[in-house]
Amino acid sequence: MKILIIEDETDLLLTISNYLTREGNICELAKTFDDADEKISIYQYDIILLDIGLPDGNGLNLLKSIKKYNLQAGVIIISAKNSLDDKINGLDIGADDYMTKPFQLAELNSRIKALIRRRGFKGNNTLVFNEISIDTDGKEVKVNDKKIVLTKKEYDMLMYFVINKNRVLTKEALAEHLWHDNIDLADNFDFIYTHLNNIRRKIKAKGGKDYIKTIYGMGYKFTDQ
Amino acid sequence: MKFLTKINRQYLKTMGFSLILLSVLGWLILRNILNEEIKENISEKEYAVIREIKNEDNLPNIYPTVETKKIAKKKSEPQMFKKVYIKDEFENETEPYLEYTNTVEIKNQFYLIIIRHSLLENDTLFTAISLPLLLLLIISFIILFLITKKLNKTVWKDFENNLIEIEKFTIKNKQKLQLKSSGIDEFNRLNKTVKNLTNKLKKDYFTLKEFTENASHELQTPLSIILLNLEEILQQKLSEKTFKLVVSSVNAVKRLSNLNQSLILLAKIENNQYHSDxxxxxxxxxxxxxxxxxxxxxxxxxxxxxxxxxxxxxxxxxxxxxxxxxxxxxxxxxxxxxxxxxxxxxxxxxxxxxxxxxxxxxxxxxxxxxxxxxxxxxxxxxxxxxxxxxxxxxxxxxxxxxxxxxxxxxxxxx
Structure with a gap:
């Protein structure tokens, strides 16, 4: 995927681009409004990450250029403001998703992948990891071609793992992905264990391997290595 | 107590006191003047009586004002004024008179001359003076009352309205205090002072609030950087101890960011940035x-x-x-x-x-x-x-x- 990252903070810009490059994307960077505007009008991108709090202009105005020159690009707004107005405005004038700082890379990755699926790039509606395949259109999971039935939360969790494979994810990041910010209850984690064990059990039942590794009791990694 | 009521009361008090003082003073002065006049009048009458006796040899007697009679010898006190009460036949009540008694010698004959002049009763005199004054007071008070009413409708109306505006004033509202100019210097001065004061208050409040909000927003970016970097560190091969330290740092940063977001949320609700439509x-x-x-x-x-x-x-x-x-x-x-x-x-x-x-x-x-x-x-x-x-x-x-x-x-x- 070709991704344009518009962000004025160098540290943030580099961390995000390094990560997304490692994930196999081609990243281009823009630090200012004008720079971004120019790039949008010349090149074509699949995904544009847009920080709307730019020093030389409101990033929301870039959405107009994007609609003009880069219609096929999926846009994810990144904002330091958890402002509903910006969110609604942004989504109204054509952004596809909205993330509030600070976010985690795994979450960003998951949002980008979801966006790619929604936009239907390259028939990306099936995710395959060894014997596990996920049909994202029908929300169906098969292990060794045998269907397994997951609850919504279990499905979300498995998707998150597969998308962020080989990556250490903390319990908290998982909980946040599943429950969002709405539920700040400490027993969140107990549900994570329950869901994890259910996923493991259901995959094993169809002859699949357990790819979910626990790391020092505080994190997880979905990996076959 | 309302300002105008206070003024009216003060006015009434002063006027009442002045009325009593003026009445007493007026009465004293008037009585003196009247007495002098009466005495003069009596002297003229006496002169007329003496002339009558001298020229006409006639003893004029008009009761009760003039009495003359021949007497044998001269009285010890030559001239004398005194106050007497004489019964009035018509009104059947006693009236005060100033009685003048004198003995004169005309052509070797002594005459006793008594001349009386009716006096006004003290209370009559007093009434005569205080009644107009009282009337004056009442009339002026009615006028004052009417003026007050009129002022209440015009000058004080603006003041009242401004007061209501000031009572409604809230520091959280962005709107500036709107006060009506009343064309009265003192009120305008007050308005100006209040306006300056409230504007300054608002400005300080909003500066402080803006600072807090900006600080909260600005915090999110460095927090993002910390979080992303820590997440990247987590991806490396770490000892259990280091891993736990990093995870606990990640959680602390998340907590900080959540706190920050809650405060931003509170500020936004306070600022009415959500529409309730x-x-x-x-x-x-x-x-x-x-x-x-x-x-x-x-x-x-x-x-x-x-x-x-x-x-x-x-x-x-x-x-x-x-x-x-x-x-x-x-x-x-x-x-x-x-x-x-x-x-x-x-x-x-x-x-x-x-x-x-x-x-x-x-x-x-x-x-x-x-x-x-x-x-x-x-x-x-x-x-x-x-x-x-x-x-x-x-x-x-x-x-x-x-x-x-x-x-x-x-x-x-x-």
Whole structure:
């Protein structure tokens, strides 16, 4: 995927681009409004990450250029403001998703992948990891071609793992992905264990391997290595 | 006491006092003048009487004013004034007279001359003076009253209006204080001072608020960088000790960021940045949230009793109502006991969420304050957000402890 990252903070810009490059994307960077505007009008991108709090202009105005020159690009707004107005405005004038700082890379990755699926790039509606395949259109999971039935939360969790494979994810990041910010209850984690064990059990039942590794009791990694 | 009433009273007091003083003084002066006049008059009469005796040899007698008679010898005191009372035949009452007695010698004959002049009664005189003054006082007071009424309608009207404006003044409102100019220097000076004062207050308040808000926003970016970097560190091969340290740092940063977001949320509700132009049906939001929370209810084996027969609607931003219900339910779960229950009642004017919990009731006075917390797990912002949302939606929130802990939210009844 070709991704344009518009962000004025160098540290943030580099961390995000390094990560997304490692994930196999081609990243281009823009630090200012004008720079971004120019790039949008010349090149074509699949995904544009847009920080709307730019020093030389409101990033929301870039959405107009994007609609003009880069219609096929999926846009994810990144904002330091958890402002509903910006969110609604942004989504109204054509952004596809909205993330509030600070976010985690795994979450960003998951949002980008979801966006790619929604936009239907390259028939990306099936995710395959060894014997596990996920049909994202029908929300169906098969292990060794045998269907397994997951609850919504279990499905979300498995998707998150597969998308962020080989990556250490903390319990908290998982909980946040599943429950969002709405539920700040400490027993969140107990549900994570329950869901994890259910996923493991259901995959094993169809002859699949357990790819979910626990790391020092505080994190997880979905990996076959 | 109203300013004009005060002035009127003062005026009445001064006028009353002056009236008494003037009356007494006037009476004294007038009496003196009258006495002098009477004495002069008597002298003229005496002269006329003497001339009459001399020229006409006639003894004029007009009772009671003039009496003359021949006497044998001269009286010891030559001239004498004295006050006498003489019965008036017509009115059948005694009237005061000034009586002048003198003995004169005309052509070797002594005559006794008595001349009397009627005097005004003291009280008559007093009345004659004070009555017009009293009348003057009454008339001037009526005029004053009319002027006051007129002033109240014109000059003081502006003042009253301005006063109402000042009473309505709130520091949180961006709007500047609008005061009417009344064309009176003192009032205009007051207006100017009040305006300057309130503008300065507002400016300081908003500067401080803006600073806090900007600080909160600006914090999010460095927090993002810390978080992303820590996450990247987590991906490396780490010892258990280092891994745990990094995870705990990640969690601390998340906590910091959540705190920050809560404060931003509070500020935004306070700034009325949410529009309450949607009709939100609380019943729907509660059902939706109960679904979301159901795993948590199951875990503590909490029974939910839902009384959704009536519908409670508010004009609000849907997201805000979600936060409101979310925080209340989350508290109801968090502070609940194993095998406890949550009862939710809704009527047309409000709803209440009650839960079983610890015996002790919460300390009523500060549960809605920021950073009031039961344990170190939370920031103690949940209920202050609830309270702030209620205020912005013109709802009242009450906490009561019966055998259950209840939070009651209802519309303000006008």
């Amino acid at each position: 949607n009709v939100v049906i609380i019943n729907d939001i509660i059902s939706e949230k109960i679904d979301e929370f159901s795993p948590f209810f199951d875990k503590k084996n909490i029974r939910i009793k839902l009384n959704l027969t009536k519908i409670f609607k508010v004009n609000a931003d849907k997201e805000l109502v979600r936060i409101l219900v979310n925080n209340l339910l989350s508290n109801a779960v968090k502070h609940n006991v194993e095998n406890g229950k949550i009862i939710i009642n809704i009527n047309n004017n409000g709803f209440e969420i009650c839960n079983t919990g610890p015996e002790n009731s919460l300390k009523n006075e500060n549960i809605f304050d920021r950073f009031t917390k039961e344990n170190s797990e939370s920031f103690g912002l949940g209920l202050s957000i609830v309270k702030q949302i209620c205020e912005s939606l013109k709802l009242i929130i009450l906490y009561k402890k019966t055998n259950l802990h209840c939070f009651l939210i209802k519309k303000v009844i006008k």
